[in-house]
Amino acid sequence: MFDFTPFFENSGEILRGFWATLRLAGAxxxxxxxxxxxxxxxxxxxxxxxxxxxTGYVNxxxxxxxxxxxxxxxxxxxxxxxxxxxxxSSTTYYWWAVVGLxxxxxxxxxxxxxxxxxxIPLGQAEAARSIGLTFTQSLRMIIxxxxxxxxxxxxxxxxxxxxxxxxxxxxxxxxxxxxVTKTIVDKPTFSDGVIPLFLGVxxxxxxLTLPTGYFFGWLAKRMAVAR
Amino acid sequence: xxxxxxVLFDIPGPRARKRNRxxxxxxxxxxxxxLAALCWRLQAKGQFxxxxxTPFTEWTVxxxxxxxxxxNTLKAAAVATVLALIFGAVFGLARLSDHWWxxxxxxxxxxxxxxxxxxxxxxxxxxxxxxxxxAIAESPFGQLQRMSxxxxxxxxxxxxxxxxxxxxxxxxxxxxxxxxxGAVLAEIVRAGVLAVPKGQSEAAYSxxxxxxxxxxxxxxPQAVTAMMPAIVSQIVVLLKDTALGFIIxxxxxxxxxxxxxxxxxxxxxxxxxxVVAIIYIAMNMSLSRLATxxxxxxxxxxxxxxxxxxxxxxxxxxxxxxxxxxxxGAA
Numbered sequence: 001m002f003d004f005t006p007f008f009e010n011s012g013e014i015l016r017g018f019w020a021t022l023r024l025a026g027a028x029x030x031x032x033x034x035x036x037x038x039x040x041x042x043x044x045x046x047x048x049x050x051x052x053x054x055t056g057y058v059n060x061x062x063x064x065x066x067x068x069x070x071x072x073x074x075x076x077x078x079x080x081x082x083x084x085x086x087x088x089s090s091t092t093y094y095w096w097a098v099v100g101l102x103x104x105x106x107x108x109x110x111x112x113x114x115x116x117x118x119x120i121p122l123g124q125a126e127a128a129r130s131i132g133l134t135f136t137q138s139l140r141m142i143i144x145x146x147x148x149x150x151x152x153x154x155x156x157x158x159x160x161x162x163x164x165x166x167x168x169x170x171x172x173x174x175x176x177x178x179x180v181t182k183t184i185v186d187k188p189t190f191s192d193g194v195i196p197l198f199l200g201v202x203x204x205x206x207x208l209t210l211p212t213g214y215f216f217g218w219l220a221k222r223m224a225v226a227r
Numbered sequence: 228x229x230x231x232x233x234v235l236f237d238i239p240g241p242r243a244r245k246r247n248r249x250x251x252x253x254x255x256x257x258x259x260x261x262l263a264a265l266c267w268r269l270q271a272k273g274q275f276x277x278x279x280x281t282p283f284t285e286w287t288v289x290x291x292x293x294x295x296x297x298x299n300t301l302k303a304a305a306v307a308t309v310l311a312l313i314f315g316a317v318f319g320l321a322r323l324s325d326h327w328w329x330x331x332x333x334x335x336x337x338x339x340x341x342x343x344x345x346x347x348x349x350x351x352x353x354x355x356x357x358x359x360x361x362a363i364a365e366s367p368f369g370q371l372q373r374m375s376x377x378x379x380x381x382x383x384x385x386x387x388x389x390x391x392x393x394x395x396x397x398x399x400x401x402x403x404x405x406x407x408x409g410a411v412l413a414e415i416v417r418a419g420v421l422a423v424p425k426g427q428s429e430a431a432y433s434x435x436x437x438x439x440x441x442x443x444x445x446x447x448p449q450a451v452t453a454m455m456p457a458i459v460s461q462i463v464v465l466l467k468d469t470a471l472g473f474i475i476x477x478x479x480x481x482x483x484x485x486x487x488x489x490x491x492x493x494x495x496x497x498x499x500x501x502v503v504a505i506i507y508i509a510m511n512m513s514l515s516r517l518a519t520x521x522x523x524x525x526x527x528x529x530x531x532x533x534x535x536x537x538x539x540x541x542x543x544x545x546x547x548x549x550x551x552x553x554x555x556g557a558a
Contacts, residue, residue, distance in 0.1 A: 046236045046243070049251045053258060063463075063511035064504045065470030068481055072504075076497045081268055117235065125235070135236065143235065164344040171474050178346050185354045194358040198351050205343045 006193030007200055010184050014197075017180030018204055024097055024166045024176055025208075029159060031102035036109025043114055054110070061107040066100075066168045073100035074172035090175070097169040105162045112158055116151035117143070121227075149223045156216025160209045177201060269497075279495035282488055283502050292491075296483025297506070303397060303479060304466045306383075307404035311465065312458075314405055315412025320442070322417050333413075340410035346471055349403035353475050356385075356392040364390030396477035400469060408465045415461065415536065419454030420446050422533040453533035456522035463514045467507070480506070 007014075042054030061069065073096040077083050085095040120143055128138035167178035181201050184190055239247060269275060282288045321333035340348070363372050369390070376387040383398035394402075423446050431445040473481040484503035489496045525535040 044235050045250075046239060047247050047250045047254065049254050049258075053254070059512065060504075060508060063467070063508040063515070065467045065481065065507055067470040067473050068485065068500060068504055068507065071473075071481075071485060072497070072500045076500055080274070080494075080496055081272055083268070129237070139235070167344040167346040168471065168474075170346065178344065178350065181347070181350060182354075185350075185358070191358065194355050198347070198355060201347055202339075202343045205347065206339070209342045210338070 003193050004196045006190060007196040010190075010197070011200075013180055013184065014177065014200060014204075017175065017177035020174070020180075021163075021166045021176040022208075024094070024101065024169060024174065025163045027098045028101040028105060028162060028166070031098060032105035032109050032162065035102055035106030036113055039106060039110040040113040040117070043110060044117060058107045058110055061104055062111070064104075066104050066165055067171050069104050070097060070100040070169055070172040073097070074174075089173075093173045097172050097174040100172065101162065101165060101169065105158065105165070108158050108161070109155070112151050112154045113147070115154070116147040119150045120146050146225050149225050152223055153216055153220035156213060156220070159216070160212050163208050163212070164205065177204065274497055276493075279493055279498050282492040282495065283498070288488060288492075292483045292487045293480070296478060296480040296487075299397070299478050299483075300466075300469045300472075300480040303400050303404070303469045303472065303477070304462075307401045307408065307465055307469075308462055310401070310405040311409040311412055314409025315416050318409065318413035319416025319420070322413065323420055325438070337410045337413045340406045341414070345403050345407045345468055346474065348406050349399050349471055349475060352394055352402035353396065353399035356394050360387070360392035361390050396472060396475045399475060400472040400477050400479075403471070404465055404468060408461055408468075411461055411464075412458065415454050415457045416450070418536055419450035419457070419533065422453050422536065423449045424532050427532060449531040449533050452525050452528055452531040452535075454536045455525055456518045457536040459514065459518035459521055463511050463518065466514065467511055470507075 039054050039057055042050040043058070045051055045054075074093055078092055078096050085092045124142055124146065125138060128142040133141065166176055169176055170179040170182065178201075181197065184197060185194060237243075318333050318337050321329050322337065324330045324333070360372060363369060372392065373387055373390075376385055376392055380398070383401060384395040385398055386393045386395075420442075427445055427449065428441050431441040436444065469479055470481045472479040473485070476482065481503060484506075485496070485499050488499045522535055522537065525531065
């Protein structure tokens with residue numbers, strides 16, 4: 001039962017699965033940061049229309065299950081509306097998985113950034129204005145540096161959750177590690193070694209998530225704003 | 228908000244007001260243009276056909292597909308919530324134990340289940356027992372396996388046939404939800420107890436209470452009030468995560484609304500997705516409202532001296548000291 005040979009026989013596939021997970025997580029990290037930043041600038045903007053749109057986006061996306069978001073991207077937008085990134089099906093499904101995961105994570109990034117801005121006391125901005133800094137200057141030199149430093153740890157949590165969420169892309173025809181695991185288990189020839197397989201996958205995810213958590217925790221402590 | 232100063236912008240003057248109006252128009256035009264492009268695409272692909280939308284106005288569709296699915300979702304969520312709360316309370320308190328041989332294993336269990344994806348946990352419960360049970364049935368543990376299935380796990384629909392244990396999708400989903408959310412709730416419980424000021428336990432010890440009494444009579448009652456909003460928001464995450472049952476074909480709401488309905492009614496995937504999403508959003512937002520309301524109540528409450536744990540997210544990942552602001556649920 002604890003025979004690791006079947007695991008090593010399939011290790012190539014599993015590693016390819018983790019590589020696919022990493023590619024998805026990397027692209028989604030960048031794109032969700034962009035989406036989150038744009039949305040938070042909408043949510044805190046002085047223009048009511050933008051604020052409404054930002055709030056609406058966050059409330060809708062955050063309360064929809066990620067499975068549904070990803071399925072809507074792959075089955076709805078890609079298959080039915082034929083909005084394809086590429087004619088190669090694996091490429092277009094990859095990019096739709098990136099877009100879906102980023103759209104979902106972006107809502108959480110937006111909320112995290114907003115809470116970072118909210119931690120700054122009003123006095124900081126008032127002091128900045130009273131010494132004659134313009135809006136851009138006070139944003140660049142006073143507000144954003146403090147906001148970014150206070151959200152390092154929560155952003156780490158969002159990143160870790162996003163890495164774990166890449167598995168849901170299995171529902172949207174993207175061949176990451178959860179789908180690979182399922183394929184291997186479903187093989188009729190694969191009868192032994194199911195425990196080593198799951199242990200390996202679990203440890204793989206712990207290797208991705210735990211150091212990320214400790215790193216962001218260390219960074220947050222180092223960069224904390226004394227207040 | 229619009230009439231008062233905040234960190235990012237001042238009260239708008241005449242020039243700023245003019246600029247804001249211009250921006251409003253501009254943004255509205257852009258958003259409407261995107262919406263129009265989408266509608267044009269939908270029209271081009273014939274997605275406004277009446278037959279694609281009407282299934283959701285028919286009572287038979289609701290009665291035979293959507294409502295049973297919704298019931299299954301709520302059933303899994305309810306069972307998982309109860310068990311996860313028990314798991315969370317036990318492991319959260321175990322992590323606060325004075326004995327290292329309780330504290331460390333409990334910590335390892337909590338970090339393990341928090342660190343791996345929920346879907347992998349669900350797969351674990353769904354695929355593994357079926358594969359390994361024949362081997363166990365022949366080992367000295369065979370009797371134990373048979374008895375645990377016959378006397379306990381049958382509650383969740385687990386079956387044992389000639390040594391092969393089959394876990395139904397419902398039990399697999401519940402297992403995953405309990406382990407993951409239970410681990411997060413354990414962290415919430417721990418954070419809640421730690422949020423009670425030290426003076427409270429010192430005072431309790433000084434009037435002669437023992438460890439058990441301090442925890443039961445002084446710390447926990449205050450901690451529960453403080454962590455209520457965080458618990459409710461974790462239940463929102465749990466409810467949302469039941470949708471992962473879709474992947475192992477558990478007949479929950481997403482399976483019913485997004486797979487069964489399109490399969491029977493002209494593949495109306497987009498329409499089904501929109502209707503299903505609206506219902507999920509309504510359910511989750513009303514639960515979130517409850518969390519916000521509880522948070523306000525708890526902050527005003529004089530029954531606790533602990534600082535309220537925000538409803539905005541579970542406790543931070545390992546190594547992080549600050550309160551996280553929002554961890555996306557898995558689904």
